[in-house]
Amino acid sequence: MSDSDLTATINVTRPITAGRMLPMTDTSALTGAETTEPTEHPVVFDVDDLSVYYGSHLAVRNVDMQIRQHEITAFIGPSGCGKTTALRCFNRMNDLIEIARVEGKVRYHGVDLYDPKVNPVEVRRRIGMVFQKPNPFPKSIYDNVAYGPRIAGQKKGLDDVVEQSLRRAAIWDEVKDRLKSSALGLSGGQQQRLCIARAVACNPEVILMDEPCSALDPIATTRIEDLMKELASDYTIVIVTHNMQQAARVSDRTAFFVTEVNETSDNRTGLLVEFDYTDKMFSNPSDERTENYITGRFG
Amino acid sequence: MALTTPLKVAQTTTRDRVHKELTGTSRDWSGLAFKYGLLGAVLFALLILVVLIGSQIALGGSVLTTRFGDFITGTLQSIPGTSGIHQGLRGTFWIGVFTVTFAFPLGIAAAIYLEEYAPRSRLTNFIDINIRNLAGVPSIVYGILGFTIFVEALGGTTGGRSVIAAGLTLAVLVLPIVIITAAEAIRAVPDGLREGGYGVGANRWEVVRTQVLPYAAPGILTGTVLSLARALGEAAPLILVGAVTNRLGSNPAVLDVSSLQERFTAMPMVISSWAGMPQEGFRKDTAAAIIVLLVIVLIANAAAVLLRNKFEKKR
Numbered sequence: 056m057s058d059s060d061l062t063a064t065i066n067v068t069r070p071i072t073a074g075r076m077l078p079m080t081d082t083s084a085l086t087g088a089e090t091t092e093p094t095e096h097p098v099v100f101d102v103d104d105l106s107v108y109y110g111s112h113l114a115v116r117n118v119d120m121q122i123r124q125h126e127i128t129a130f131i132g133p134s135g136c137g138k139t140t141a142l143r144c145f146n147r148m149n150d151l152i153e154i155a156r157v158e159g160k161v162r163y164h165g166v167d168l169y170d171p172k173v174n175p176v177e178v179r180r181r182i183g184m185v186f187q188k189p190n191p192f193p194k195s196i197y198d199n200v201a202y203g204p205r206i207a208g209q210k211k212g213l214d215d216v217v218e219q220s221l222r223r224a225a226i227w228d229e230v231k232d233r234l235k236s237s238a239l240g241l242s243g244g245q246q247q248r249l250c251i252a253r254a255v256a257c258n259p260e261v262i263l264m265d266e267p268c269s270a271l272d273p274i275a276t277t278r279i280e281d282l283m284k285e286l287a288s289d290y291t292i293v294i295v296t297h298n299m300q301q302a303a304r305v306s307d308r309t310a311f312f313v314t315e316v317n318e319t320s321d322n323r324t325g326l327l328v329e330f331d332y333t334d335k336m337f338s339n340p341s342d343e344r345t346e347n348y349i350t351g352r353f354g
Numbered sequence: 355m356a357l358t359t360p361l362k363v364a365q366t367t368t369r370d371r372v373h374k375e376l377t378g379t380s381r382d383w384s385g386l387a388f389k390y391g392l393l394g395a396v397l398f399a400l401l402i403l404v405v406l407i408g409s410q411i412a413l414g415g416s417v418l419t420t421r422f423g424d425f426i427t428g429t430l431q432s433i434p435g436t437s438g439i440h441q442g443l444r445g446t447f448w449i450g451v452f453t454v455t456f457a458f459p460l461g462i463a464a465a466i467y468l469e470e471y472a473p474r475s476r477l478t479n480f481i482d483i484n485i486r487n488l489a490g491v492p493s494i495v496y497g498i499l500g501f502t503i504f505v506e507a508l509g510g511t512t513g514g515r516s517v518i519a520a521g522l523t524l525a526v527l528v529l530p531i532v533i534i535t536a537a538e539a540i541r542a543v544p545d546g547l548r549e550g551g552y553g554v555g556a557n558r559w560e561v562v563r564t565q566v567l568p569y570a571a572p573g574i575l576t577g578t579v580l581s582l583a584r585a586l587g588e589a590a591p592l593i594l595v596g597a598v599t600n601r602l603g604s605n606p607a608v609l610d611v612s613s614l615q616e617r618f619t620a621m622p623m624v625i626s627s628w629a630g631m632p633q634e635g636f637r638k639d640t641a642a643a644i645i646v647l648l649v650i651v652l653i654a655n656a657a658a659v660l661l662r663n664k665f666e667k668k669r
Contacts, residue, residue, distance in 0.1 A: 151552060153474055180555035190546030193569060202564070203554035250550070257554050 096123040099261060099291050100145060105159035107140050107149065114140045115325035118159070120310055122261075127283060127292045129302035129333065132312030133348070137325020138295045139187075139265050141312070144168075145293060146182035146263055147175040180207060183254030187266040189246035191238035191253075196221075196230050199238045199249055203257035216256055224252035225282050244275025251282065255290075262286065264294040268301065280305050299349055302333065309333045311345045407648065414641025425642060429605045430598075430624065434635025437628070439643050444608045445517050445597065445620030446586055446650065452521025453528055453585040458578050461532025465574075468533070469540040470562050488530035496527040497594030505595050513615025515596025520618065523591050528581040535577020539570040572662040579658030583651045589622035599627040621647045 100122035107114045115137025122128050122145075130138035140149070147168060149155040161168045168178055180203070192199050200217045209216070217234070221227040226248040230241070238249055247267055254262050264283070268276040283292055283305050296302050302309050310330040314323050329342045340346045417425055428438015464485075472478045500523025504512050512518040543566050551561035567574075593599075598619045606613040621643065628640040 146553070148549065148552065151549070176555050176557045179553060184549075184553040186546060186549055186553070188546055190544070190550045192547060192550060192565060202551075202556075206554065206556045206560055206564075253550070253554060 099124050101162040103160040108156040110154045113324045118327045120330045124291050126307040127287050129306035129309045130295045131302045135323050136312035136314045138312045142295050146179045150175050182261040183259035185250050185264045185267045191246050191249050195235045196238045197234040200252050200256045220252040220256040223255050224248045244271050261291045266295050303337050306333045309336045313344050410641045410644050414638050417638050417642035434633045441602050441619050442621040442624035445618045448517045449521045449524050453525045456525040457529045457532050461529050462536045464533045465536035469537050485530045485533050493588050494590045497591030501594045516615045517618035518614050520595045523595050524585040528585045531581040532578050536574045539573025543569045572665040575662050589626050592623050597623040
């Protein structure tokens with residue numbers, strides 16, 4: 056990559072964002088820019104040389120990026136490029152896969168999430184997750200949303216939490232008359248918004264979304280996208296999507312992953328090739344592979 | 355006009371051709387043969403069951419209609435026509451109680467550990483395979499085990515050849531079956547539920563308690579009740595732990611706990627000993643006892659089905 060040339064170009068075309076571009080190879084430039092740029096949101100996640108192994112298989116390697124508060128960051132890339140794997144490191148969901156091993160650092164407000172003293176349960180209360188397939192619990196709509204607060208020990212004021220969360224997830228009007236009926240009776244799009252409400256009810260700072268619209272029709276997708284933009288004012292959102300248009304529509308920054316195939320072992324390893332402002336990435340990508348992908352030449 | 359006529363002709367011929375192709379196909383004979391073959395297999399199984407139950411009812415039904423109370427409350431006698439099965443019912447009841455109180459909690463707990471907590475390693479695989487093998491061990495072997503441990507070694511507590519020893523032996527016998535069926539039910543819980551639970555900050559125990567167990571409950575229940583039916587029907591281990599086959603002096607009430615350490619018998623033993631009696635009259639009594647045991651097992655299974663439906667509605 057020839058970052059220096061491109062940075063220069065950007066400085067001309069986008070004077071306000073000068074120095075805000077994130078050259079992956081050089082993070083010191085960014086920290087320097089932060090002090091001189093008061094409009095820049097604070098960093099929530101600082102990912103430093105993250106690699107994830109499944110057994111002996113390297114699934115994704117050398118990820119460096121910074122996720123900023125109240126922004127929507129999108130991970131895009133072809134299947135098997137490790138974007139979901141990378142996302143699941145942000146709330147230690149990879150702990151559930153026994154053979155997964157994480158190298159490098161994921162710092163959350165400066166705290167290394169993989170420090171042995173860190174309690175993953177506390178991490179997941181602050182960093183919520185919405186999954187690819189809507190996975191409401193086989194309980195009532197009310198109990199689904201109240202699940203997180205109840206687990207955290209809250210007993211009073213649950214009605215308010217449930218109503219607020221459902222309102223935030225833009226599904227209150229559709230379900231307010233049937234809070235006690237099963238969540239499984241909802242449509243796919245409603246179920247996914249319920250899952251967002253369930254995550255919101257825990258009052259997290261960050262919401263991770265793993266292809267939240269891949270099982271939904273276009274209308275439901277639009278609703279979720281609008282919702283994401285709304286939620287970004289209060290939460291930090293990281294979304295994995297295989298839909299480039301979606302990334303272009305909703306995100307502030309985009310990370311583009313590719314798959315490397317090892318010729319000898321046929322193992323596939325994901326690699327972050329570019330991380331930048333979304334509009335910059337889609338109009339003037341600095342890496343040839345990004346350009347090929349977004350113009351539809353592969354993937 | 356010159357154009358439309360040939361088009362119309364073409365349309366009709368296409369329609370005729372397609373119609374012929376779509377409707378003219380001969381019937382799928384091999385498919386039909388397969389279907390009726392399968393139906394035959396089902397009917398054959400049902401037929402055996404009906405013949406079995408029917409013959410028993412024809413033979414022993416009169417015993418139950420003419421002297422039902424006597425038969426249920428009476429004691430084992432060497433004369434047919436006056437014998438009763440009360441002592442057998444009592445033994446079977448307590449065997450059921452011991453199975454439910456020991457095998458169920460232990461088996462379900464072991465299954466939860468194996469599926470949710472144990473790391474996937476060679477050791478866990480080894481344990482898994484061995485539990486499966488244990489489920490296939492002939493029941494007479496468990497009888498020997500029960501005799502050595504519960505009758506002899508722990509005789510001070512169990513009272514030796516008692517219903518306690520028998521209950522514990524059968525609890526051990528069905529334990530692997532309980533573990534396997536419960537583990538299968540837990541394995542069938544979708545991972546999405548676990549992830550959803552962990553995703554909002556639940557710990558492992560909370561996920562197991564609030565997500566995994568409620569979802570797996572119907573499956574666990576079905577498996578455990580089937581294993582209970584197995585325990586109630588076993589005769590071979592009872593011979594080894596010393597169930598009485600002919601005459602048993604005392605006849606305590608079913609719920610009389612004080613006599614748990616005394617000699618005992620159970621329904622399968624009553625049936626097998628009566629079936630071996632030379633007197634013709636015992637044929638009827640044996641059939642009647644079989645009907646009673648079948649009804650007990652049927653009630654247990656029906657309860658399982660009802661409870662399962664209730665749990666499934668909740669999930």
